Amino acid sequence: MKVPLLDLKAEYAGLRDEILPALDRVCQSSAFVEGPEVQAFEREFADFCGTAYCVALSSGTAALHLGLLGIGVQAGDEVITTPNTFLATAEAITYCGARPVFVDIDPATANLDPKLLERAITPCTRAIVPVHLYGRPADMNPIREIAAHHNLRVLEDAAQAHAARYRQQRVGSLGQAAAFSFYPSKNLGAYGEGGALTTNDEGIAKFARAARSHGQTARYAHEFVGFNYRMQGFQGAVLRIKLRRLHAWTQRRREIAREYRRLLEPAKLTMPIDDPHDECVYHQFVIYVKNRPAVIAQLAEREIETSVHYPTPVHLQPAYSSLGYPAGTFPHAERACERVLSIPLFPEMSAEQVQYVGNAVLEVVGTK
Ligand SMILES: Cc1ncc(COP(=O)(O)O)c(C=O)c1O
Known part of the structure; x- marks a missing residue:
């Protein structure tokens, strides 16, 4: 019996009747970049995660990058994370001009071991990025306690953990902000690249909304040098349908x-x-x-x-x-x-x- 690692064709077979008209609606409206489907998805995903804000982005890597900048990571800072992750977690730290500092995992969970955190903290440490690897929540309570004690920020890497719960609370709402990936193979996958930043902090959400579109706070009003990290309209339409499942x-x-x-x-x-x-x-x-x-x-x-x-x-x-x-x-x-x-x-x-x-x-x- 043939068994693939995952089967996106089988998934599509069950969604086709809803996806095709939704993609057609995007084409009819010409809202190819952001637009109403993406905005609606942002509201729905924020509700799903139990956060006040969701900022849709072009990838999980972009979400990590803007999340780190949004929580105040700057050149010369150190950011603590796990070495047992996809490279993007560390890359986003590097994009900020900061240095990734690793701590080992707890072999029982494969996630960052909070018992080892404190000894990795230096005067340069600014933030911690726990990764919910394989969809298993990192042990957030001790991580948050240590972060609060040392005045550090916490950005969740929730790229693999849509809908996971830590002590009954959805991931995405457990730190100052959280980064999700909607890469097609993820538990909630787009039909192309996609990502999102969730947060309860209005300032972080505002920053990410401007930063994803060249630092614009209004059309052609560029407050700072930003990025092109916008989500495509098609992805918003697909993700809304898939979020319901x-x-x-x-x-x-x-x-x-x-x-x-x-x-x-x-x-x-x-x-x-x-x-x-x-x-x-x-x-x-x-x-x-x-x-x-x-x-x-x-x-x-x-x-x-x-x-x-x-x-x-x-x-x-x-x-x-x-x-x-x-x-x-x-x-x-x-x-x-x-x-x-x-x-x-x-x-x-x-x-x-x-x-x-x-x-x-x-x-x-x-x-x-
Ligand atoms: C743990 C982790 N972090 C970050 C990413 C990056 O997400 P993306 O591929 O959407 O940029 C991924 C997925 O590829 C991931 O698995």
Whole structure:
């Protein structure tokens, strides 16, 4: 049985009758950049996240960048984050002229370990960027307490965690601001690039609205040098339709994850744990395996697609060699990257596919 890592074609099949007329409406109105669909999506996504403001942007990377600038990160500052993330988290810090400072992960959750935060703080530290990796909320209470104690700002990287909850509160509302990505493969994905910044801070929202459109506060009134980080009209239309399904899709992701955990129980595999107080939204379902290339090959023989998120921690990427972190600096993140494997999980998966993948993984790794 063929099982892809995710199946956007199957998703589209269920949405086509709504998407095509919505795209047609955008074409008829010529609102190709921003416009009414994007504005409506901003209101709906802010309501969904429980924040006062949502600023739609051209990507999650743009959202991180404007989020950092909005919370006051400047050249020469240090910003603390996790090395176990997609490069964009660190890149946005670099765009501000600031320096990414990493702290290791808690191996139990794969997220930034709050116990290690305090020792990374220096007089130059301005902000912390926790990443809700794989859709699992970072442990925000201790992070926020430490931030408040040291007068630091917190920007959530919620690119992988739409609809996740930390202690019953939606991610996106847990720091001064939060960055979301709507890259097509995300839990809420556009049909192209997209992102958003959510916040309860009016000043940050105002700044981001101007900054995304060349620093304009009114047409051709450029208050400062900004960017072209605007969202396309098509993406607003698509995201509004998909947002209405997000709750049901999230429930299905969580159901599949529960079934995988049940099926894989006998293998006694290590995988990130779920805190029962939180709601992980399973952007990826990851397991840790010893002989990863062999496991990938044996699952591929069974027509099961897998992926690795991520094979190299950010501090060991050539792009960040100048930061001078040698191998061994963040042993938990490095070990996770050596062993992590993502197996298929998407809302349209049939019960048979879930059983098939679970049993195949058990067969391939259960005996090792
Ligand atoms: C954790 C994380 N941060 C940031 C990004 C960047 O988002 P985008 O690709 O929309 O720029 C992504 C997604 O690619 C991500 O997974």
